[in-house]
Amino acid sequence: MKDTGESKDQQLTVALRIRPLSDAEQEEGSTIVAHRVDDQMIVLMDPMEDPDDILRANRSREKTYLFDVAFDFSASQEEVYRATTKPLIEGLISGYNATVFAYGPTGCGKTYTMLGTDKEPGIYVRTLNDLFHAIEETSDDMLYSVSMSYLEIYNEMIRDLLNPSSGFLDLREDSKGVIQVAGITEVSTINAQEIMELLVKGNKQRTQEPTAANQTSSRSHAVLQVAVKQQSRSRDVSQEVRFARLFMIDLAGSERAAQTQNRGQRLKEGAHINRSLLALGNCINALSDKNGNKYVNYRDSKLTRLLKDSLGGNSRTVMIAHISPASTAFEESRNTLTYADRAKSIRTRVKKNLMNVSYHIAQYTNIISDLRCEIERLKKKIAEQSSRQLSSERADIRNVQAEVQAHAGLQSRADMEQLREQLLHAFRQQMDIRKSLMELENSNMEIQIDKSKHLLIITDWEQERSRRRSKWRAERRKESVKKDESEKDSDSTESPPDTTETQDVLLARENLTFLAAEQKKIQKQKNLLEHQFVELRDQARRLEELLPRRVSSEEQREVLGLLCKVHELEIENAEMQSHALLKDNVIRQKNFVVQRFEQYSHLCDEIIQQQRQFIDDHSLPVPPYLQELYDMYMRELDDRKLDRVMTRTAFATCPTTTEDRRGCADTPCPPSCLNLSCKKLLPESSIDLRCNAHSMFQPLSGRGFRGSPHVRPMKTSSVMTPPPIHINGKERQQIRKGGQSIAVKAARRRSKALEVDVLRLPHAPSPLDPKKQKSNLSLSEAPPRGFPTRCGRQPSPELRHATSDDNLSSSTGEGPGLQATWTRPRNRQVPTKTQTPREVDFEARRKKRRSRSFEVTGQLPHAKTTTAQRFRPLDSTSDPHLHINGPHAPMLRPHCRAAPPLTKVRPPHITQQAGKLRTAERWNSSGFHQTFFYFVCVFLLDPQAATPSPPPARRTTRSEELSCGSPSSISPPQAPGPSARADTESGAAA
Numbered sequence: 001m002k003d004t005g006e007s008k009d010q011q012l013t014v015a016l017r018i019r020p021l022s023d024a025e026q027e028e029g030s031t032i033v034a035h036r037v038d039d040q041m042i043v044l045m046d047p048m049e050d051p052d053d054i055l056r057a058n059r060s061r062e063k064t065y066l067f068d069v070a071f072d073f074s075a076s077q078e079e080v081y082r083a084t085t086k087p088l089i090e091g092l093i094s095g096y097n098a099t100v101f102a103y104g105p106t107g108c109g110k111t112y113t114m115l116g117t118d119k120e121p122g123i124y125v126r127t128l129n130d131l132f133h134a135i136e137e138t139s140d141d142m143l144y145s146v147s148m149s150y151l152e153i154y155n156e157m158i159r160d161l162l163n164p165s166s167g168f169l170d171l172r173e174d175s176k177g178v179i180q181v182a183g184i185t186e187v188s189t190i191n192a193q194e195i196m197e198l199l200v201k202g203n204k205q206r207t208q209e210p211t212a213a214n215q216t217s218s219r220s221h222a223v224l225q226v227a228v229k230q231q232s233r234s235r236d237v238s239q240e241v242r243f244a245r246l247f248m249i250d251l252a253g254s255e256r257a258a259q260t261q262n263r264g265q266r267l268k269e270g271a272h273i274n275r276s277l278l279a280l281g282n283c284i285n286a287l288s289d290k291n292g293n294k295y296v297n298y299r300d301s302k303l304t305r306l307l308k309d310s311l312g313g314n315s316r317t318v319m320i321a322h323i324s325p326a327s328t329a330f331e332e333s334r335n336t337l338t339y340a341d342r343a344k345s346i347r348t349r350v351k352k353n354l355m356n357v358s359y360h361i362a363q364y365t366n367i368i369s370d371l372r373c374e375i376e377r378l379k380k381k382i383a384e385q386s387s388r389q390l391s392s393e394r395a396d397i398r399n400v401q402a403e404v405q406a407h408a409g410l411q412s413r414a415d416m417e418q419l420r421e422q423l424l425h426a427f428r429q430q431m432d433i434r435k436s437l438m439e440l441e442n443s444n445m446e447i448q449i450d451k452s453k454h455l456l457i458i459t460d461w462e463q464e465r466s467r468r469r470s471k472w473r474a475e476r477r478k479e480s481v482k483k484d485e486s487e488k489d490s491d492s493t494e495s496p497p498d499t500t501e502t503q504d505v506l507l508a509r510e511n512l513t514f515l516a517a518e519q520k521k522i523q524k525q526k527n528l529l530e531h532q533f534v535e536l537r538d539q540a541r542r543l544e545e546l547l548p549r550r551v552s553s554e555e556q557r558e559v560l561g562l563l564c565k566v567h568e569l570e571i572e573n574a575e576m577q578s579h580a581l582l583k584d585n586v587i588r589q590k591n592f593v594v595q596r597f598e599q600y601s602h603l604c605d606e607i608i609q610q611q612r613q614f615i616d617d618h619s620l621p622v623p624p625y626l627q628e629l630y631d632m633y634m635r636e637l638d639d640r641k642l643d644r645v646m647t648r649t650a651f652a653t654c655p656t657t658t659e660d661r662r663g664c665a666d667t668p669c670p671p672s673c674l675n676l677s678c679k680k681l682l683p684e685s686s687i688d689l690r691c692n693a694h695s696m697f698q699p700l701s702g703r704g705f706r707g708s709p710h711v712r713p714m715k716t717s718s719v720m721t722p723p724p725i726h727i728n729g730k731e732r733q734q735i736r737k738g739g740q741s742i743a744v745k746a747a748r749r750r751s752k753a754l755e756v757d758v759l760r761l762p763h764a765p766s767p768l769d770p771k772k773q774k775s776n777l778s779l780s781e782a783p784p785r786g787f788p789t790r791c792g793r794q795p796s797p798e799l800r801h802a803t804s805d806d807n808l809s810s811s812t813g814e815g816p817g818l819q820a821t822w823t824r825p826r827n828r829q830v831p832t833k834t835q836t837p838r839e840v841d842f843e844a845r846r847k848k849r850r851s852r853s854f855e856v857t858g859q860l861p862h863a864k865t866t867t868a869q870r871f872r873p874l875d876s877t878s879d880p881h882l883h884i885n886g887p888h889a890p891m892l893r894p895h896c897r898a899a900p901p902l903t904k905v906r907p908p909h910i911t912q913q914a915g916k917l918r919t920a921e922r923w924n925s926s927g928f929h930q931t932f933f934y935f936v937c938v939f940l941l942d943p944q945a946a947t948p949s950p951p952p953a954r955r956t957t958r959s960e961e962l963s964c965g966s967p968s969s970i971s972p973p974q975a976p977g978p979s980a981r982a983d984t985e986s987g988a989a990a
């Protein structure tokens with residue numbers, strides 16, 4: 001092994017630290033005489049300067065010292081370490097020896113700087129920490145071995161602080177002049193924590209005693225030696241090995257006996273300390289001699305021998321001198337400063353401790369085995385690294401997976417949110433459209449009402465015109481009978497009545513045109529909105545279908561399901577509001593129509609009563625059939641009174657289910673509803689009203705209005721048709737039961753009333769009586785509905801049947817009902833021998849009734865071909881104002897063919913007398929009082945004309961229909977004239 005390091009001169013680094021003024025010094029009243037001027041300059045002021053001392057008068061009272069670095073009481077441990085010792089660590093690793101020693105009087109802070117406290121560790125700890133950190137950083141390439149020893153020189157004896165039991169140790173110098181402590185314990189470790197524990201342990205072994213100057217006065221010099229050996233990990237035949245030592249020395253403080261007041265052992269310790277320090281001072285003096293000729297006597301003390309290399313050899317050395325700032329320690333401070341100042345000029349020859357090791361062939365085996373070990377070690381390290389990498393990669397994969405999952409979760413949540421928003425948007429739009437539709441429908445209804453009012457004005461005017469014309473014609477006819485031809489000529493010059501339309505009528509026509517245009521516009525808007533609504537509903541459905549696929553969690557599914565449900569309910573609510581609105585409007589219109597009808601009815605009654613009064617007053621002869629008619633009229637009046645009461649009850653039993661309502665619409669109302677009143681006794685128009693009132697309870701779809709032409713146009717004006725609210729089986733049963741009980745009551749009351757009639761009326765005439773036969777025949781021919789039996793007022797089987805179970809069951813649509821009782825069978829049954837013709841007739845009707853009741857329930861497929869449909873007895877001919885929706889004229893035509901206006905109807909017995917009973921099926925009770933009234937009028941005017949001719953086969957005009965209810969409109973049948981045609985046209989236009 002040979003030393004290959006290059007040497008270079010290096011000056012000793014001297015730092016000076018001034019500690020803070022201690023409590024004791026403050027108590028003594030010491031003043032601060034040492035000041036740090038800057039990073040390097042210290043000023044020491046002499047507190048004993050006497051102004052009277054002439055000899056020293058010219059001397060400066062302050063002395064300035066310059067050092068490499070200067071600290072005062074404000075400097076921290078870290079600052080001192082960084083400025084003094086930290087730079088040595090790099091050199092130490094590179095193979096340069098280093099020494100740091102703390103020098104100064106006792107109690108000036110040497111131990112504080114080197115060892116420090118737990119909170120403020122000193123140079124020892126900080127240096128070792130940094131050293132091991134630096135070793136760790138380069139350990140991949142270099143192989144280090146660190147050993148540490150800790151000793152004290154106490155009373156010129158060396159003691160191993162790590163192993164105090166080893167006794168006093170000797171100093172020896174090897175062949176190269178390197179001082180060694182024989183037998184010292186060297187601890188090899190690179191664990192900083194372990195070294196710290198050793199230091200604590202060693203410090204506890206250090207001799208420390210309290211003195212007057214310092215309560216923790218160190219009575220020995222403590223030397224911590226750290227040896228660092230470093231070599232490259234790559235082995236070769238020759239290899240470079242670096243070796244360096246670091247001494248960190250906490251010297252004992254120089255002390256004055258007077259100051260320390262030591263006695264005995266302490267005094268002896270002090271003497272030894274001072275001697276070693278004096279030797280150190282001498283060495284420093286010698287080393288700092290500028291000439292360099294002075295002999296350096298290291299052998300005077302073990303301290304100087306130990307520090308031989310550090311002071312004058314191969315070492316980078318840092319001296320940290322400590323002084324007290326107190327005036328009381330002025331002398332010690334000045335001495336210390338003087339020594340430190342001298343030490344500055346000490347120069348050391350520093351060289352790297354490099355050893356090139358050449359191996360013999362015999363050592364190659366070891367080298368190879370070492371290399372193998374190294375290879376194994378490296379392989380192991382690589383494996384460890386790869387496994388660490390793998391695990392980190394796995395961790396990375398897991399992280400990535402977690403991230404992906406989180407991202408997917410976020411994505412799905414965002415998707416769900418978007419879906420929810422879309423759904424909500426679709427629902428909101430649906431609701432908006434619903435509302436708009438409702439508003440449009442409302443406007444439409446209002447327009448309809450307005451139109452009805454205007455139509456009414458026009459109709460009134462037309463009636464008035466017709467009345468005037470009729471009157472004019474009658475007058476003309478009368479005059480033609482009374483006067484001769486010449487007078488006729490003169491009369492022919494009379495102008496017809498003025499038929500110019502009034503201002504009101506013109507205005508009404510204008511308004512009608514305007515309202516029709518408005519209605520068209522509304523209809524267009526409605527169609528558009530309905531189209532949009534359908535699209536939106538489809539869109540919402542598609543979104544709802546998407547839900548199960550998109551929704552990941554049950555919770556989300558539940559929430560979205562509820563959301564859909566809520567909006568469905570909202571839509572249903574809107575539909576119900578729409579229905580309510582429509583119903584409200586329909587009711588308003590019905591009320592209007594009912595009022596109108598009642599006006600007509602009262603007027604008819606009034607006229608009949610007054611005419612009757614007139615006949616009675618003038619004792620005019622009344623033909624028996626007119627008397628019969630009048631009696632019938634009176635009975636009808638009574639029945640109507642009863643009927644009003646019963647109708648109120650029967651209304652409560654109106655069918656509620658769709659099927660029942662449909663039955664009511666397609667066919668006459670079921671018995672439980674209004675059969676006892678509207679179908680038997682009430683005039684046609686009344687029945688129609690009731691039936692329409694029924695239809696108010698139907699859903700506003702076209703289907704619900706099928707049976708009533710008056711309300712059929714409503715089909716086109718209904719809003720989007722939401723499904724009807726279905727009533728479950730139980731509820732339906734309850735409703736039916738309620739209906740049945742009310743129907744039973746009504747039927748019983750009806751039967752009772754008829755029985756009273758039987759008691760009151762004369763018995764049926766004998767079949768042998770030709771007159772009565774005629775009457776009887778006429779009765780059997782005549783429709784039974786509301787038409788009282790002249791032959792003794794026997795309660796008809798039909799009416800008795802009204803209370804039967806059969807009949808009642810039909811009210812719920814479950815069995816045959818009474819519907820057929822107000823229609824007349826077309827094909828009469830051939831009487832058997834035992835049956836009277838009347839019984840045969842009843843039997844036939846009963847069968848027909850059963851078939852009709854099937855028709856109502858819809859159980860027979862060919863029900864539509866029954867007579868009920870052909871006769872259409874419920875269709876009104878009397879009041880055009882029922883036609884509240886849509887076009888009127890086309891709807892009226894088929895209706896009128898089935899039930900012509902009263903002006904064209906002959907009373908049954910008259911037609912029989914004339915042998916022309918063809919229109920009996922047209923006969924119905926609704927026109928009864930009107931017919932009667934007609935005959936009374938005719939009779940009064942001209943008894944000869946009381947035998948009417950059969951009605952001409954012509955189409956009924958609307959104006960004539962409208963005049964049905966008006967007494968003034970009753971006129972003898974006549975061929976349609978130009979005026980009538982004009983009426984027809986104007987009515988159709990309206």
Ligand SMILES: Nc1ncnc2c1ncn2[C@@H]1O[C@H](COP(=O)(O)OP(=O)(O)OP(=O)(O)O)[C@@H](O)[C@H]1O
Pocket residue numbers: 018019020022073104105106107108109110111112113214216217218219251252253254322
């Ligand atoms: N820089 C400083 N800051 C604060 N306190 C200090 C400082 N220097 C020294 N002291 C305090 O002064 C007292 C004496 O210090 P220390 O024991 O380190 O002196 P010393 O020079 O080692 O004495 P000795 O030579 O007798 O061992 C201690 O209580 C120490 O905490």
